Amino acid sequence: MTSLMTNTSAMTALKSLQATNSALEATQKNISTGFRVSDASDNAAYWSIATTMRSDSKALGTVTDALGLGAAKLDVAYTGxxxxxxxxxxxxxxxxxxxEPGVDKSKVQSEIGALQQQLLSIADSASFSGENWLKDSGTKSLVASFTRDSTGAVSVTSIDIDLSGVQLVDSTATPTAGILGANGAASSTSVLAMNVTSGNLDNLLTDIDTALESMTTAAADIGSAKNRVSIQSDFVGALQDSIARGVGKLVDADMTEESTKLQALQTQQQLGIQALSMANSGSQSLLALFR
Structure with missing residues (x-):
């Protein structure tokens, strides 16, 4: 039935054009944002997961910074x-x-005294960000990672570094603790107070050799801690990359697919406009019947 009141063909063409326009808007949004899920309304589950994982990735970025700071402190301590x-x-x-017979011990002691002052200078200078791990004692903790378990609970793990075997001197004006500040077992004097003009040279040699062994062990411990921090930093960086890839698979738009879809929808839109125009012009032909 041909009717002036109801144009069924135009209504059908209009609905089809509206659907095409809606799909075209969605595709254009995906292309402009680069996401197929940019809002919760697009896919609430994926958007929620992506938002949480992006937040965790930012936390891991902070962990990376903390590890970098810890690595710098260890590097300064190792150098010192x-x-x-x-x-x-x-x-x-x-x-x-x-x-050696005939050696002027006073001159030798003068040289040793200069070296002892240099040791104090090294210990004082081995500081980074207000911390001096060659003078501090106890345990230092470095933020190592940020984790989220299956229940959603979050926690921060750390790397603990024991400085008890690393301390060269204490923070007093006249150090009496640490590898260099404590008295040796043989000479009853510290490395910083050794005097070849008044002490037993064999005992001094025994104690300074013991101090060297302790310092070598301390350097090895610092080196091991540096390596552990480096490995952890690499792991955190790789973890961030994995999170980014995982989030991308959930919410990123496939630009090749979207561009192909855009071309098809633009063609459908043009055809829909033509179809609607043809449907609307059909009623005009009725005028010929009344001439």
């Missing part, structure tokens, strides 16, 4: 320890030289 080892080795050679 190695420099101190070189100086103590030089002191050891001076003590050996002082045992």
């Amino acid at each position: 320890m190695n420099s101190a080892i070189d100086v103590v080795q030089e002191m050891k050679s001076k003590i050996v030289a002082a045992q």
